[in-house]
Amino acid sequence: MRKDVEEVAAALVREYLSRKGLKKTIACMDEELPRTNLSINNRSDLRRILHLESLYKKNKSEEHPLKSMLEIMVKEQMKKGGDAKRCHLVDNRTLSAEENVPASASTTTDASYVWKDGDLAGQYGDSLSLSESSSAVSQLTASPAKESPSPKSSKSVSLCERGIFLPSSSQDSFLASSKAGLGYEKKNSDVDGQGSRTSRMRRGIMAGPITTSSQENSRRRPVRRTPGSLCLDKPEDDSDRVSWMSQSSSLDAGLTEADGTRPFERASSLSVSSHRQSMDSSEFDGLQRVKLHKNKSACSPRVDGLHMAGLVLDDIEDDEDLCGLSTVPVSNSLPQHNLNKRPMDQQTATALKEIIFGSPMMCFSEEWKRQSFTFSHVPALRYGIVQKKGGPCGVLAAVQATVLQKLLFERTISDSSSERLRVSDAVRTKCLTEAVAEILWRAGDRKKATVAINSGRSLFTPVGHYRSEGVLETITCVDVESLDGLKLLVEQNVQQFESGPFGCILFIICAILSRTIPMVRRDMDVPTSTLIGAHGYCTQELVNLLLCGRAVSNVFDDEMKLDSGNGNFTLLKGIKERCNIGLLSLFEHYNICKVGSYLKTPRFPLWVVCSESHFSVLFSLYEDLASSPWSPREFDLYYYDGLANQQEPIRLTVYPGSAVKPSGSEDVDTDLIPPLELCIRTRWADAGVSWNESEPIL
Template sequence: MMGKDVEEVSASLVREYLSRKGLKKTIACMDEELPRTNSSVNNRSDLRRILHLEGLYKQNKVEEHSLKSMLEIIVKDRMSEGDKTKVGNHDDKQAYPLEQTMSISSLDMSVKRDQSCMESLLCDSPRSSESSMSQLPSQTPENTRKKSFAVHPESEKSVYRLPSSHDLPTVSKEGFLSEKKILDNDNQKNRSSRIRRGIMAGPIASSLHESNRRRPARKVPSSVTATSEDFRESANWTNGLNTTNTKSNPSSSLEGESRMFSNLNKGTIDHNRHERMSEVKHRLKNSAPSPKLDGLHVLEMVLDDIENEESLCGVSRTSMPELSLDKTPMDQMTATALKEIIFGSPMACFTEEWKQQNFTFSDTPGLKYGIVQKKGGPCGVLAAVQACVLQKLLFGESSSGSLDQRLEVSNVLRTKCLSRALADMLWRAGNMKRAVVAINTGRSLFIPIGRYKSDGILEMITYVTVDTLDDLTLVLEKHVRQFESGPFGCILLTISAILSRTIATIQSDMDVPTSTLIGAHGYCTQELVNLLLCGRAVSNVFDDEMKLDSGNGNFTLLKGIKTRCNIGLLSLFEHYNICKVGSHLKTPTFPIWVVCSESHFSVLFCSSEDLATDHCIEEEFDLYYYDGLANQQEPIRLTIYPHCPAEAAQSDSDADSDLIPPLELCIRTKWRNAVVSWNDTDPIL
């Protein structure tokens, strides 16, 4: 259990460093290969407390040039400890002329090498970085070990030996040597030997067990000799791991090391040991380079770019406050329940039409507000989202200017409206109390067994639960690219809405608990559309509830729309007397309607909010129509004459019904005697 805790804390320390440096792709790669768990440390103050960094953190805050990350604070403390011991040793070098000087020099080099190892770890793949950090010795102030080389008794002038873990000379803050007893175990030997030799700078296995199994630690000889040139070359490789094709000047630390070792007798080198050092350096130079991140599909990964003080899981670097997220990885039980409510069977899978659909906007001039539907199937979800996006664009706080100006939106504005529209939909589904956002991690989180068919989607989802609308908006603004540009955007919204409402509540919403949200041929059912528009997965579109007498004093309760909705609905089925759309949907808060016509959903909207409040409008008005599947090339503007003379209405109704566009029939379910002008646009039949 302790090993797992060390791994989680180490991973959090690395993530905190990467987020402070703005390394988005590296964080994305790390989250893909090693997703966060419930044991992850998601708060900076908790991380400081676990690592006992409160004192160092306070000192750092008051400095003129304070460091941003805890890893840098730790490294700076280690380096400053080395400087203090060098000063103390200089004052007392008469009492300890040779042994202490070499110990202090070795300590300084060891500290710098530890720093180099950490920097190299952060340049390698995130998974390797986290695993490597988990194997480093504890670096808290209370547990910091000062490393040094001891002088070999037989050759004090030029030969060093590595001390045993039983009797490790250390240097106190005052600059005097002291003895510290250390427990000897195999893991500690492996870690200390790797750090001294620089092996931890390269990619290593994901766990200590795998590391020992794949690459056994070589035994460190009782004495290892090297010249200043050897150490300088090794340090140059460690510090310059990712400086290929760039000029680098010798650092001051390397010059210091050169001066420290310049007085060694170079003629007393043990050639066998020198060969071993060369072999180690050769292995280091030929170790695998860090992976290229250019080819990563980072759109469906979770990105962290945090500048806030306390949170490791915030959602913006500049404008978003700290946010602690409750993340839950998908398990097979939840995935099975989701498939039951969506398809009716855990053996069913999403079709390719659903998998490929997201909320990508059109680039056609005049239609940049429109979401493009690639193929038939998820049109109900797309139309509901399109209507909510139009609500934000036309009647949001920032909306101003003419209709053309409001609809000719920038990429940034339409993405912002999308994230806020999704937030409203999920918040309604969660009964204004909670919401859940499904996120694609890019890797499978469980291995399906038994009667469950994998489709490579539900298995990769982690869902985040939030308790306020502000937090929900922040999460969606951070992950909106997964919905807008990711491969499963439409599915992620559907899963988010179901989990926000909860599966049990959705079943209680339906007239028949065994109903599904996706019907035959991959089409959205009315329950799914109502869930997104009204927040409840009811099966009907009439107002309130209806009781049907079943005889013998029994009755069947049919559930409808309880309150007035922001977005309305018009249905061709009402024209054929199959259903009755109630006023809660027919007269919404905003003049925007989802249109259900011939098993397809599209959108009608008006730029004047007065149309929603004036129930007896007399003058003509314009409605705009958008169908994401129709490959529109220009806006479609319809002029509605709500109260035409009876003769005109009668002549129009006497026309061949096959020649009347279904859209006009839907419009007349609200404005009964309306005449529709298509304004030089070919009617859609």
């Protein structure tokens, strides 16, 4: 029961945060209070559980509707709270046997009981009409008569205070039997004892010694409400508490039991004296309470006529009151059974630092800490990710190329290729989400992935041989076992990658943990290699991890065995399959390495360019360029460098082969050829390149 209440309350808070657009707050809440299979993530389900349908429709029809259900509840509560005292009955007259009230007067008194938000028939339908049913029961707004200062009136018993209304002809006889059964005794003139005794009788607590008011308050059982109960304003003194308790009992008296009888009909058939003496306070309380989930066939109160106080979910001891809550279908936004959240621990953080830097005493530089995947504000370059300082260029280039893959070749739009580069904020963020998810899913061998989320607080206290820096210590790891779940999880936390602190660091942690640290070491030719080398630059292992999902040390195809003599050989690991994104390297021009066809001819015409220890991106707008290693005619390539402070696109025209070259290119000194052209010629041999009036990048 308590768990159900907590889930409903948590869902109400999450709905409020979602309506207010507080995504970071929701993320923090999900970290500290993770969702479960019982979590309610559907607004319609939450409205149904809290009985807010009518209030929701009423709010929606207003000129300035409130956004969240929590605000609607607060507004209604504030509206009702100002008129709380008016919830009592207008007429405070009582039925006293000593005053010999005639039947006609009783009828008049009964008729004076009115509702604040509508009559009884309006609340419960024709079956409980005041004018037609002589056995109608007061539903919560009944107020006791003011006690007369005379001893005689203090001994009177009001049927109205018990929430019991009988036909006029039956009231006198019932009152007489009640008096006889309860065995009223003469009270002394002690006002305290008199008030306490009267209060105890009215609440049905007869056994035990008379206690003081303070003792009675401390021992009094709290009133247990059903989710559909009306407003009960908790009294501040004993006299008001009598009214409060009697109103609570009168509410239940108006409902129908499962066997078709009314609670007051069952109570009147018993001897009041023997019944009250034989039952304890909890049994008497249980007699007066009627559980709404057992009376679905009976008339239910309209939601728009209820006070919002009745919708407050207290810690109710009876599990049956909200037993239907757990059966509400849960449409979780994420496949909860495939999620596994765990905070970062020092052992994992140490292993990460060792594989990234080579030592747990090393830390990320300020260039890495400040770098996220933030897009350019230049109108013609809104697709480009901006690099603040040198260092993370290899990571940024790999993500940039994958963003262009999503933007140019995987979006089903009819715009021309050039128009696709003019993107809105929402579109480029969507492409970033899909790019991050694809890279991580590939690193996890397309079976699982791990997303690292910044929790904003330290999750462990480092000890021993470990240098703290406030990054790894704050990470929460979330494992996902489906691509759709991964995309949704990244989408919910994309701001951490796009604009939050440590966005680039979080991403490489995601990639390493998705591949797993042992597998990353196994991919490398030398297990002691690192992913970040000297001066904070990305190594080829890290770039390969992002491009092909394996942290291999080489860029040639497949594997290569080197004979070490004496029957021993060294295995060098390369690229296993054709990649979506390719790679061109200046080192190949200098015969330092050999780039294989899996990277030279990728599935999409997108290449990460490694030139002068810096990574950038070269791409074409036409997908068919990647279908063949040769191109019979000239074509255009676009170049983007996030660190170059570009203000406009750089378009290069490539002339394959040596037969056709741009004018004047024959006499150019080879020492002055831009490195980018040399990289292009590793893919298209002897190609001529025109910069189309752009300044060549040397």
